[in-house]
Amino acid sequence: MDSITSSQTKTAIQHISESVFVGLCRKLGTAELVSMKRDVMDISEIVRNQGKSSVGKSLMLSGSHKEGFRLEGSDVDFMLWPNDHHVIWELSQSQYFNTHRKTLILCDCSESPPGFTLLYLLSPSMDRDIQRVCVKMNNRHYISSSKHRQNFLSESSFNSTLHGPCASRTIGTHEFDNALCFISAFWPPPASSWIDRCHSWPQPHIVEDIVKNGCHFVAIGHKLGRHEDHEWRISFSLAEQKLVYTLSHCQFLTYGLLKLFLTEIINNGLNDDDKLMCSYHMKTAVFWVIQKNIISHWCPQNLLESFWVCFKLILKWVYEGVCPNFFIPENNMSLSKIHGEKQQQLFIRLYGLYEKGLAFLLHSPSIRSYIINVFHNPRLSICTDEHTLISETEFDGTLYYEILRNDTIQKLDIRSCTKYLHTINQMIGSPLLTQYQVLKLQKLTADVLQETAFILHMKTYTHKNKLRYKSDKISYHILKLAAKFGCITDMLYNTMYYYKKLRCMEALSIIEMIKVKLAQRYVMHWSFVDAERYTVCVWGQSWSTKIRQAVVGNIELHNEIHYINELIPEQQSALQNNKTTLFIPPFVLLYMLEILCYRHVDTIRAQTALDDLQILVHYDQRQFIPLCFRDISWQILGICQQVTGNLQAALYSYQQSLKQEQYHYIQTATQMRIMEICQLNASIS
Known part of the structure; x- marks a missing residue:
C-alpha cells in the first residue's frame, strides 16, 4: 500500500485511474447507459408480475444482469416463486394472510447455521410438486431443498444441470440459471442487526424499502449443517439489487473492476471446482467498504485506490478464513469452500498479486490498454466526462x-x-x-x-x-x-x-x-x-x-401459437424440449414469406427471392444472422427449397441445420423433413 499512497506515485496513479475509468465506462457502460438498462428491465418485470395470475409464479431477474452488467460469460439468473405460498417467521404473522387461499410456511432456524433455515408447512399445500418433496421430521412436514431442486431440474428445460440451487442451461455463450424459491414478505430476524448498522449507508428510505420487501429462500443447505439436504438458504437478492442501484457510478465501476479482476486474473484458466471465489464475494466487499466509510470520496481519480482497498479486504478474509455475509455477518461464507489447503493456496496466490501492486492489472485484457496508454504517454489528456465517451x-x-x-x-x-x-x-x-x-x-x-x-x-x-x-x-x-x-x-x-x-x-x-x-x-x-x-x-x-x-x-414466434403452417413442425419440435420461442432473423423470414407468396403466381420472382435467401444464409458474416440463429435459418432455407421442388438442395440445407449450434432444438423437425425427402427420392427412383 505504501507504493500506492506515496507522494511520488499518487499523481501517476490518479492519471491511470482516470484512464481506467474511461475504459470501464466503455466496457461496462456510462452511468446513463447502466441506468437505462435497469429501467428497461424493471418495467418489463413490473408488467409481467402485475399481469400474472394470483395462483401462478412471479419471476425476478437477479444477479449481475439485473444490476446492469453485460459481461461476456456472465450468468443470467432468474428467481421464480409461487404466488400462493408465503413464508412467515412467527405464527402471529399468519393474521396477514387468507389461509383459505394461501399456503403458509413457517421458518425453523433452531438447528441450522446462520443464514439458513428449515421450512415446514403450517397447512397442506395444494401444489402436488410441493407435496412430493416434503419429508416428515418431529411430526412436521418439512419441504426438502434437495428434493425440491431435483424435482425442479426434472421439469426444467432440455439439457439443464444443477448449479447450486439452480437449474442451469447454456444457450450460446450465456448460462441461464433458474431458481425456484419461496418468498417472505417479512424481514428475517437473523438480519435485524443489519438495520441497526445502516447509519450512513444506505439512506433510511432505502433501508425501509428493503425491509418491507422481505427476502427469498433458495433450495440449498449449508454443507456443515445438520440437515443439509433439507435446509434453505436465506436469499437477499432483491435487497442486493436495491443496494447496487444506490451505488454511485464510480462505486459501480469499482465493483465491475473487481468482477473483471476475478474472471480475468484470479479464476483465469481454472476449472469450476478450483474457483473458490465468486462475484458475490466481490459485491460483499464493496458493500462492507462503503458502509464502513473507509473511502471518503469516490471519483475517477481514486478508482484504483478504491479497488485496492476492496482487494485488501478480500485478502484479509482469505487469510483469516472468514468472509462475513453483509446482512447476516455470523454467516461465514468461507466455510463452504475457502478452508484448509485450498485456503492457503488461494492466499499465497492473492498475496503474490498484492506484492506486485497494481501492476497485476496489466494481466486484465479489458483494461490493460488503458493502463499502457498512460505509461507510454504520461501527459496524455484524459476526459472523464461520460457524455463524450459514448x-x-x-x-x-x-x-x-x-x-x-x-x-x-x-x-x-x-x-x-x-x-x-x-x-x-x-x-x-x-x-x-x-x-x-x-x-x-x-x-x-x-x-x-x-x-x-x-x-x-x-x-x-x-x-x-x-x-x-x-x-x-x-x-x-x-x-x-x-x-x-x-x-x-x-x-x-x-x-x-x-x-x-x-x-x-x-x-x-x-x-x-x-x-x-x-x-x-x-x-x-x-x-x-x-x-x-x-x-x-x-x-x-x-x-x-x-x-x-x-x-x-428479430421475429419472435411463441411456439404454442401457430403463425404459418410451414413452421408448425419446428415449433412442435422446440416445444418438446421446453423451448418456448423461435427467434427468426427478419431478412430470413422476409424472403421466406416472399417465396411462399410468389411460388404459385410468379415463379421467376419466387426463384429470385430464393436466390437472395440462399446467398444470405450461405455467406452472411453474422451481420444479419447471429450465430445462435443459424439452425433455424438453414432450416427455413431448406423448407423454401423443398416447397419449390429443389429436393437435393433442401436435403443439404437440413443437414447443415443439424450441424449448427442447436439453439432452438428443432432437430426432430429437421430429421422428419430429411426422412420425407429420402422417401420422395426413393419413390421417384
Whole structure:
C-alpha cells in the first residue's frame, strides 16, 4: 500500500485511474447507459408480475444482469416463486394472510447455521410438486431443498444441470440459471442487526424499502449443517439489487473492476471446482467498504485506490478464513469452500498479486490498454466526462438492443393479453416513468397486440363463417395498430397473417413496403449501421419515432401459437424440449414469406427471392444472422427449397441445420423433413 499512497506515485496513479475509468465506462457502460438498462428491465418485470395470475409464479431477474452488467460469460439468473405460498417467521404473522387461499410456511432456524433455515408447512399445500418433496421430521412436514431442486431440474428445460440451487442451461455463450424459491414478505430476524448498522449507508428510505420487501429462500443447505439436504438458504437478492442501484457510478465501476479482476486474473484458466471465489464475494466487499466509510470520496481519480482497498479486504478474509455475509455477518461464507489447503493456496496466490501492486492489472485484457496508454504517454489528456465517451449512435444501439431483447412475458391466451394491455394502459401515463420505460411499454404494446391477433384467429378458426369474418376483421385492425408501435420488421407479423389467410397480394404489398424501409442506409440492425447517415437522417427525432423508422429486430414466434403452417413442425419440435420461442432473423423470414407468396403466381420472382435467401444464409458474416440463429435459418432455407421442388438442395440445407449450434432444438423437425425427402427420392427412383 505504501507504493500506492506515496507522494511520488499518487499523481501517476490518479492519471491511470482516470484512464481506467474511461475504459470501464466503455466496457461496462456510462452511468446513463447502466441506468437505462435497469429501467428497461424493471418495467418489463413490473408488467409481467402485475399481469400474472394470483395462483401462478412471479419471476425476478437477479444477479449481475439485473444490476446492469453485460459481461461476456456472465450468468443470467432468474428467481421464480409461487404466488400462493408465503413464508412467515412467527405464527402471529399468519393474521396477514387468507389461509383459505394461501399456503403458509413457517421458518425453523433452531438447528441450522446462520443464514439458513428449515421450512415446514403450517397447512397442506395444494401444489402436488410441493407435496412430493416434503419429508416428515418431529411430526412436521418439512419441504426438502434437495428434493425440491431435483424435482425442479426434472421439469426444467432440455439439457439443464444443477448449479447450486439452480437449474442451469447454456444457450450460446450465456448460462441461464433458474431458481425456484419461496418468498417472505417479512424481514428475517437473523438480519435485524443489519438495520441497526445502516447509519450512513444506505439512506433510511432505502433501508425501509428493503425491509418491507422481505427476502427469498433458495433450495440449498449449508454443507456443515445438520440437515443439509433439507435446509434453505436465506436469499437477499432483491435487497442486493436495491443496494447496487444506490451505488454511485464510480462505486459501480469499482465493483465491475473487481468482477473483471476475478474472471480475468484470479479464476483465469481454472476449472469450476478450483474457483473458490465468486462475484458475490466481490459485491460483499464493496458493500462492507462503503458502509464502513473507509473511502471518503469516490471519483475517477481514486478508482484504483478504491479497488485496492476492496482487494485488501478480500485478502484479509482469505487469510483469516472468514468472509462475513453483509446482512447476516455470523454467516461465514468461507466455510463452504475457502478452508484448509485450498485456503492457503488461494492466499499465497492473492498475496503474490498484492506484492506486485497494481501492476497485476496489466494481466486484465479489458483494461490493460488503458493502463499502457498512460505509461507510454504520461501527459496524455484524459476526459472523464461520460457524455463524450459514448456516441449518440452507440447509445441508441444499446437502447434498442435492450428494448428488443426477449421478455419473460408469456402471452398465450386472450385473457392474459387483455390483462397485460390493461396493465400497460394504467402505467403509460405515469409521470414516474423514464423515457426508456415509455419506449419499452410501446414495444410491449406491439408485442401483445400481435399475439392477440394470432390467438384470436386460433380460437375462432373452427367457428361459423360470420363469426370468423368478424374475428378476422378485428385481427387485421389489431395488427395494423401494432405496426404503429413496433419497429420496421414488426410489419412481418401482418405479412404472416395475410399469407395465413391466403391474401398473398396484400402480403406482398407489405413486403415491398418493408424492403423500401430496409434499403435506407440509416437503418440500424443490432450494432450494424452507417453511423453518419443515422445521425444525419434521424437526428432530433424521438426514440419512439426512431424505433418505428430506423430499427430492425428479430421475429419472435411463441411456439404454442401457430403463425404459418410451414413452421408448425419446428415449433412442435422446440416445444418438446421446453423451448418456448423461435427467434427468426427478419431478412430470413422476409424472403421466406416472399417465396411462399410468389411460388404459385410468379415463379421467376419466387426463384429470385430464393436466390437472395440462399446467398444470405450461405455467406452472411453474422451481420444479419447471429450465430445462435443459424439452425433455424438453414432450416427455413431448406423448407423454401423443398416447397419449390429443389429436393437435393433442401436435403443439404437440413443437414447443415443439424450441424449448427442447436439453439432452438428443432432437430426432430429437421430429421422428419430429411426422412420425407429420402422417401420422395426413393419413390421417384
